Amino acid sequence: MDLPVTSAIVGAFLALTVFAGWRGSRPADLAKGVRMIPWRTVMVFAAAGTLLMTVHLVNLLGFHTGR
Numbered sequence: 001m002d003l004p005v006t007s008a009i010v011g012a013f014l015a016l017t018v019f020a021g022w023r024g025s026r027p028a029d030l031a032k033g034v035r036m037i038p039w040r041t042v043m044v045f046a047a048a049g050t051l052l053m054t055v056h057l058v059n060l061l062g063f064h065t066g067r
Contacts, residue, residue, distance in 0.1 A: 006057045013050040017043055 001009075024039030055065055 003060050010053045013046050017046040017050055
């Protein structure tokens with residue numbers, strides 16, 4: 001992947017992480033029923049995707065992150 005695509009994916013994962021963190025921190029409304037989406041799990045996986053894509057972005061910028 002090239003730099004613009006990777007940057008867009010990092011931004012999308014970051015936005016999803018923030019949104020899922022906001023939704024997961026809201027108190028449950030039991031009158032409406034249970035939550036059908038596990039927002040905290042979505043937040044953790046989106047944060048992991050953000051981390052992986054950020055490492056890829058840093059590698060594209062010319063830094064060496066491996067051995």
